[in-house]
Each structure stands twice: as C-alpha cells, then as structure tokens.
Amino acid sequence: MNRKRTLFEFSFTANRHHLDRDEREVTDESETEAGEPNSETGADDVETSGSAVKKRKTKVFHQKWTGQWQWLRKEEKGMKCSVCEKHHKSNPFTSADGCVNFRTSTLTRHAGSMDHTDSLRAEALQKDFNQAAATAKMQSVAHAKEGVEAAMKTVFWMAKEDIPIKKYTSMMELLKHQECGKLEKLGSGRNATYMSRSAGEDFQACVAEAIRTDIIEKIKLADMFSILTDESTDISITKQMVLYIRVIDSAFIPHTHFLQNVTIDNPKSDANVLFEAMEKCLTDHGLDLKKVKGFGSDGASVMVGKHNGVATKVKGKSPHCVNIHCMAHRFNLATSQASKHIPYLQEFEKTLSDLYYYFGGSKSGNRKCELEDIQKILNDPKVKVKECHEIRWIAFSEAVFAIYRCWPSLVTYFKRHDKSSKGLRSKLLDYRFVVVLYLLMDILPSVAQMSMVLQKQDIDVAAVKPAFEGLKDKIKLARRRKSHYQEELREKLKTKKAGDVTEVEMKGHQLDFGKKLRTTNKDLEEIRHTFCDTLGKNIDERFPLESVTVSSAFHVFGMRSLSFLSKEAQNKYGEKEIKILVDHYGAEMSKGDVTSPAMVDPVKCVEEWHLAKGIVLDQMYPRDSTRLLLKLLFQFHEDVLPNLLVLANLCLIMPYQTADCERGFSCQNGIKTARRNRMCEEHLNTLMTIKCEGGKLEEYDMSKALLIWKGKKQRRGIP
DSSP states (O other), X not given: OHHHHHHHHHHHHHHHHHHHHHHHHHHTTTOOOTTOOOTTTSSOOEEEETTEEEEXXXXXXXXXXXXXXXXXXXXXXXXEEHHHHHTTOOSGGGSSSOBOOOOHHHHHHHHTSHHHHHHHHHHHHHHHHHHHHHHHHHHHHHHHHHHHHHHHHHHHHHHHTTOOXXXXXXXXXXXXXXXXXXXXXXXXXXXXXXXXXXXXXHHHHHHHHHHHHHHHHHHHHSSOEEEEEEEEEOTTSOEEEEEEEEEEOTTSOEEEEEEEEEEEOOSSOOHHHHHHHHXXXXXXXXXXXXXXXXXXXXXXXXXXXXXXXHHHHHHHHOTTOEEEEOHHHHHHHHHHGGGTTOHHHHHHHHHHHHHHHHSSSTTHHHHHHHHHHHHHHTTOOOOOOOOOXXXXXXXXXXXXXXXXXXXXXXXXXXXXXXXXXXXXXXXXXXHHHHHHHHHHHHHHHHHHHHHHHHTOTTOOHHHHHHHHHHHHHHHHHHHTTOSHHHHHHHHHEEEEEETTEEEEEETTEEEBOOSOHHHHHHHHHHHHHHHHHHHHHHHHHHSOSSSOOHHHHGGGGGOTTGGGSOHHHHHHTTHHHHHHHHHHHSSOEEETTEEEOOSSOHHHHHHHHXXXXXXXXXXXXXXXOHHHHHHHHHHHHTTTOHHHHHHHHHHHHOOOOOHHHHHHHHHHHHHSOGGGTTOOHHXXXXXXXXXXXXXXXXXXXXXXXXXXXXXXXXXXXXX
C-alpha cells in the first residue's frame, strides 16, 4: 500500500513539473495583470478554492509565431495551418475554430506531424509542377513563333520565285516530310495547323504589309519625294498604272521604292482618270501630294500634256514640281527614228528578223544542230541567232553581234539549204549587207551602252553629258570610216579583177555588189552619212547639251571638272546653273488657288554654293559619284550648307528615268501569267511588294510581319 502511494505521488509530481516547465516557456511575455482581461482571449481563467481566489496564468497567441511558422494563421478563436487546409487534412489546425492550445510545443508537434509534412511535400511538388508547366508553355510559345516565322519565310520565298500560293500546302507538306524541325512546331491542334491556302495568303499579306509600312514611314519622314509612273496592260487585258516613289532617307541616300500597281477600271483612261487614281493611292497611304517635287513618265501625251496632262495636274497641287520625260525613252525615240527613212536599213532589219524566225520555227531543232556542227567545223564561236527589236537597242545590238560572229557559218549553212532559205543566202552575201553590218557594229554597242547608262536606278546626272559627248564622237568616227570595225572590214575584203569583171571576197565567200562596185560604194556612203547625221541630229534635239533647264542644271553638283579649272573659272563654275535653280526653288509659286512657299533662300544659297566648292577642293572629296559627294557634304557640313542641301536633296530624287516602272511591269508579267490571269489587284500588289522590295530572304527580319499577323486576331496556341 505504501509502495503504491509512493509511485502515484512520483507520477503526479513528474506531471506537475512537466506542466510547470511548459507554462514557464509561455509566461515570459504573456502574463497579465491580476484582474485585467486578456485582449486576445477575452477572459481570465479563474480557479476558486474555498475562500481564497487564485489567478492562473493566461495562454495567449503571440504574433511573432507567424514569423517562425509561415503556415500559421490566427483566426477569431484559435490558430490554423494554411498548408493543411489547402490539402484538406483533418486535424485541430483545420477545425472550424482552429487550435486553441496556444503553446509553442503544440506548434512544434504539429510541424512534425505526418499531416503537415505530407502537406508540405505536396506543396513542393505542386510548385515544381507549376514551374515546369510555365517553362513548357514558354517553350511552346517560342516554338510556335519559330514555326510561324518558318512558314512566313516559305511564302516569302514562294513570292520571290513566282510560285502560286495554291502550292503552299503541298510545299509545307514536302518541307515537313524533309524533317524541317521548325515547321514541326507550327500549329496548335487539328484545327489550327496553318497549312491551308488561306493561311498562306494571310502570311503573305502580313509580310507585304510589314514591308510596305516601312516604306511608307520612310516617305512620310522625308520633306519631299518624286513620283515615277507608267501605264501597261496585263495578260488579262486589264489597264494598269504602276507607281514608284523616289526619296532620300535619313542618311541622305536616295532610294526608289515600288508603291502600288493601280488597276484602271475606267475604259476612258484619260488624264483625269489617271490623276484621280494616283491621288487616291497616295491619300490611302497617308502621303501628301504637296511634297511631290518631281514627276517622271514615258512622255505620253496623256502624261505630259501642257494643258491637261497628269503632270500639269500634279503641278496644280505642288507648283514647284518638275516634270521630266524619261531619258531612256527619249533616247530610244531618237535612235529608233534614225533609220526610218533609209530603205536599205529597213531591209537589213527585216533580214535579221527572218534569220531569227528561220532558226526559231517548228523545224528549228534540226537547223540549230546543223548550224552548230558547221560552227564547230569552221572553228567559229557557237552563237545563236537572236531576235531583233527596233526600239530595244540592247537586243538589236546583240542580234547584230551574233550575225557578225557567225556570218561564215551562216553562209556555209545556206549554201547547203539554198532552196528552203527563201533568199537568205543571197541576202547574207550582199555586199551592202556586209558593209552595213560592220557599220552598225561600230555604232550599236555604244548606243546600247548609252541606253544602259540612262536606265540605271541611281543615274548620275553629272555623268550623262560626258557620256553623250563620247557617243557623238564615236558616231563622227563611224561617219568618216575611222572606226574599229570598218577598218577591220577593209582588211578582210579582197578585191580582184578578172578581165573587166571585179570580184569582192570576204573569208573565202564571193560577195554580190550589183552592176558596179563604185556605184554601190557611193550608195553605201550615202547610207552611212545619212544614218550618222540623222542619229546625231536626233540626239542633239532630244538632249540639247547647251541649253539648261531646271532638271539638267543639277549636273553641276557633280563638280567633275572643278580641279582642272583656273582660279577665276572655279569661282564662276556653276553660277548659271545655280541661278536657274534658285530662280525656280527660291521664289514663291502659285498654281490656281494653291501656293507653294520658297524652298530656299536665294542669297544664302548662292553663298553656300561658293562655300561648298571651296570645301570640296580643300577636303579633296572624291567626285566620281555625285551621290557620294553630296552625302559627304550632308554628313560633315550640314550646319553650314542648309539651303544648298535642299537643292542637293532635289538633285538626288529627280526622276530622270522610269526604267524602274518597266521593271515593275516585268515583275507583274512574271507573276500574273496566262495560268494566273484571274489574280485580283490586292494579291498582285502583295506579291509585287515582296518581290520588288523584299530583299534577300536570309537578310529579311520576320518579327514585324509576325506582330502584324498576331494583331489581326486571336491566334490559337500563340499568345
């Protein structure tokens, strides 16, 4: 009995010491004044024993616990565990009132409990999963963008190569079959594969819009620009008017950009219709017609008519605008008309055409093969007979050059096929044909070279005058038979007399000169003189080198001969041309109710011209290119030459040629073919924009096109 009591007392004493220790841990900061109610529990625990009243220490929640245990949350009555609640655990910390045992030991025991540790483990797994999902989503978006950019590059290449967009689906399937990695990431699900024809058209439209937007922004930033335009008819007999813009960028570099190919639906197509279509196109793109300072065309009356032409209407909106008849067109008119009144030259051109069609007809395969065999035997160059165009001097020159190189082979061929040649053998052996052939060999290459100079996109106006002077010198030499090929002909011709008969041979073939050689030579001399004189006269009339107009006055900005002049001549250099430019651009101009203010200060502009000449000489700036010279003046002397650089800007944007419009029509005809003749205007402009302005595929950045494509509507799988 005594032993049991002792054990009971020991157990009671141990429990009591344990409780006292827990209470001491809590009471350091939680004891309240006697009789004062606790602010957090709302009541005091009071124990009554007989007549004595003993106050017990109150257990309260300490806010600092939330810093030690982040999952702890104080509720109205008790404390709860946010982690266990989130994962739906059942314990005192997830009950309705929460745990009211405000002890650190309670919190420690809960932190080590199985429910809590399981909840923490689940929380960590959930966090890792969310991070992995976010990373996967970012990678998926990046992959989707890569796929879309790859698809855009595909349609970009298709437009460059004139491949119809209906081939887009099969092209994409081929690329996927070839395991093109980026295209595997294209699309989202079965309904958003972006493999259809409409998706391809959408991609192309966005790429073209991105290209066009960059061009329009560049034009809007410029103070002035010029228009180049021309008319044509496409494969579907639809009237088209192409528009190009020439403008200076922020680095003072000139660019010519394709703007739009406008369909003219009105069958009348007079100046009013064309001007309205042009004005609407510029307005739709947000471009101001008042900024147009140059207008270039092919010289058709509907374009340059003095009273009602398109150029006149443009000047009505921008009085300082200068109308320029394309130099390349003027030159072709001058040269093509030189042979119109010389009968034998007309016959010569017909012979060239007959030769081309003889070897280009239905039986041309065998004829070409036999001609090539003869060329091989005679050690002549393997040359094909080429087509002759009256106004395309490059093609005309190439056709003449081909006959010059393979003349012996052609004569040998037609000796074997005289009956089926329709007199071509006798025409080739005509003495006049040979003499005219060598005359044209002296003139046509120079004419073709001049035509190429005038068709350059960035034509240097300062180089035009020396080029024409060189051409006229060659024409004069040909007239006097002092030219290269005519001297070569004299060496090749062998003349001999057999009794009273005179025979002329060349390369072993006897030539036919008619009744008398002297008479024939006199006729040929008249042909040579007439052709050379008419050609030189036409060039002088179309390009008068002595008279100076506003457009031609800009040639002084090249300053080519400045270093070779005396000091006095240097001071006077360009005064006449600058005065013409200042009189035009330095005065206010009015046209109807439209007034254009002066673009430069006349007095300061003349002063700056003399200053610029001194700068160019002192700094020894290169003058082989007007464009580069003016760029140097802009780059290093903009602050001292503000007025002169306005004229320099005008010099660089002047539309001296409209060959770009011809290139635009070539692009149009390559896209809108007989098999694609129902193509609409919008899609045609999309393809022409990409082909003319897109540049190289490897250099083009698709990011802007991608933004436009994403902005049109919500794209599945691409935020």
